Amino acid sequence: MTLRVNQRRISVADYLASLQAAGWSARRLGGQALLLDKPMAVDDLPGFADGLVSIQDAGAQRAAALLTPTAGQRVLDACAAPGGKTAHLLETADLDLLAIDIDGARTRRIEDNLRRLGLRATVRPADCCATEQWWDGQPFDAILADVPCSASGVVRRHPDIKYLRRESDIRGFVRIQAEILDRLWPLLKPGGKLLYATCSVFPEENRAQIDAFVFRQPDARRLSEEELLPRPEHDGFFYALNMTDSSMPCCRKRLSAFFFWLWLLFASPGLHAADISARNPLLSVGDDGYVLSADFSVSLNARLEDAVARGVGLYFVIDFELTRSRWYWLDEQVANRSQSLLLSYHALTRQYRLSSGALHQSFASLEEAVRILSRLRNWQVFDKSLVQPDQTYLAAVRMRLDLSQMPKTFQVNALANRDWNLSSEWARWTFTPGDSVQPGGTGTQIVPVAPPAHLPVAPTSGDGK
Known part of the structure; x- marks a missing residue:
């Protein structure tokens, strides 16, 4: 049972003392909120009829x-x-x-x-x-x-x-x-x-x-x-x-709203195109499973930058797939993971924010936020038990702008406009779990990776950062 103390009539500390004097135990939750250890009848609350306190969820x-x-x-x-x-x-x-x-x-x-x-x-x-x-x-x-x-x-x-x-x-x-x-x-x-x-x-x-x-x-x-x-x-x-x-x-x-929508969707082709490309994918293995690191080149056009500045969040999704080829049947899907990253702007703090679930980081400029968005590091994508040392697998990763999480009123027109269908090509490569990998070892060990021809060769030592 949560109370709100009427600060015009009595301080929170004084009301808490009056509760304790009446034999009731409570604790502060912040602001004017008090949480009773046990609920009581409203009429039994000290000073309720006199307007000292109200019942209200924190x-x-x-x-x-x-x-x-x-x-x-x-x-x-x-x-x-x-x-x-x-x-x-x-x-x-x-x-x-x-x-x-x-x-x-x-x-x-x-x-x-x-x-x-x-x-x-x-x-x-x-x-x-x-x-x-x-x-x-x-x-x-x-x-x-x-x-x-x-x-x-x-x-x-x-x-x-x-x-x-x-x-x-x-x-x-x-x-x-x-x-x-x-x-x-x-x-x-x-x-x-x-x-x-x-x-x-x-x-x-x-x-x-x-x-x-x-x-x-x-x-x-x-x-x-x-x-x-x-x-x-x-x-x-x-x-x-x-x-x-x-x-x-x-x-x-x-x-203005009407013309803003038109500008966002159908602005001049002279604006530089938005683009995402993937490079340097790297799988490594540690105590808990295989982790993925990769770099993305993320370029936003003026429409996307203005949308963020106006408070519209852009949801970027990183997709990972791991498959094993089978000559007698369809390829086996070993792992399929996705994670969502929200790029937003907060006018009150004048900072850009990059969020993943409950975690977030703030930046002074859009360029800084996009730079961090472009660097994927040590994302666990599958367990060790899912792969066998003597098998060859095909891994793939991409980044895309998820229009399905944008405002519903905007989605239909955006989906029909190719400038808003922002996604990298799948970066695909084969790998075989190395015999030298020691399960349960300390630190992170690099599994040899064979990148596709159009991607730069990733380093095969270090921690991938």
């Missing part, structure tokens, strides 16, 4: 910390019920806040929560997409869009979700989320921020949704993303903070 409390509104700002909470995030925003600063929700009964819960906490806001039932019905024409400094979603991140507390949710539901949520983003974006001041939030772990509702959004809105700058996977301390959440480009008038947004 992941949900990240919204206020990411949006960081300042005193006097005009803020919109667009899908506000039941009001936990609304209240947290108001606890951090004196704001001119409008909280709306399409469900009238749920807006009354917002009012009840604010009344208990001693906070003030304008609360009204309204459809956030029907802006003509409730917006007064005055732009907002910040908008929180905690959109309807699959709630797949809160299954630990609501296990019925995994039985009731259907695949068609996800498509419906994605459509609603996109509409909310597009309707709310013009309501921001130049330089204003919109925080997109879901309690989902599905990429279609999270990163893919934001990828598509920044393509539709050319003045959108993605400042940061944060994905919280479900843990005992918190539910699963996704947050994406976006800022408007203060140099672009709002009236030009949709027209």
Whole structure:
């Protein structure tokens, strides 16, 4: 059971002391969050009726910390019920806040929560997409869009979700989320921020949704993303903070988006072509299995560079295959591995980022990021047990730009444009596991490699770096 301390009424340290004095054990999670060792009835919480504390998941409390509104700002909470995030925003600063929700009964819960906490806001039932019905024409400094979603991140507390949710539901949520983003974006001041939030772990509702959004809105700058996977301390959440480009008038947004798409897809052939080529593939063997090192020559054209600078992530995939020829039947596939690398730009830090799973590295320039992207080192591709010393195998490696992970609205046109079908040729070579390899030996030993004729001969000593 996670609590949020109302910092306007009491400090976290003082409230923690009051819990301990009442015989309850809790620990701090950061910010205003406290985690009780054992759940208790709400009415038994010290100071609950007096507005000292609220019940709110620690992941949900990240919204206020990411949006960081300042005193006097005009803020919109667009899908506000039941009001936990609304209240947290108001606890951090004196704001001119409008909280709306399409469900009238749920807006009354917002009012009840604010009344208990001693906070003030304008609360009204309204459809956030029907802006003509409730917006007064005055732009907002910040908008929180905690959109309807699959709630797949809160299954630990609501296990019925995994039985009731259907695949068609996800498509419906994605459509609603996109509409909310597009309707709310013009309501921001130049330089204003919109925080997109879901309690989902599905990429279609999270990163893919934001990828598509920044393509539709050319003045959108993605400042940061944060994905919280479900843990005992918190539910699963996704947050994406976006800022408007203060140099672009709002009236030009949709027209600029149209021409930006045209430029990305059909720009002049005079732009230098994008290209990937593979060279110097090298297999080595260590204690845990065979590892692959290779170099790639990666050249991005101006369209791809501009897409990255606008916050669109480019997913590069490295594919490896190992086969054994059989004269009497189809070739045997011994191993087949792929790994994905995300090249992105973060406007808040003004740095490029290269990510692989949970690991990432930041760079000051695109050139540095591409240079590291081009160097594959010591990737384990298959176990020793899969190959025999007296057999000859065919290995192959390539790198490609994976369009399937780009915004859905962009994929159809991009797939039809050969400039966007970026992939190296397969680099193929034969190898036979050397008799001199000592299983279980220390360090890494090089297996002799016979590169194809068009590739430079790789060194046969050293560690391959």
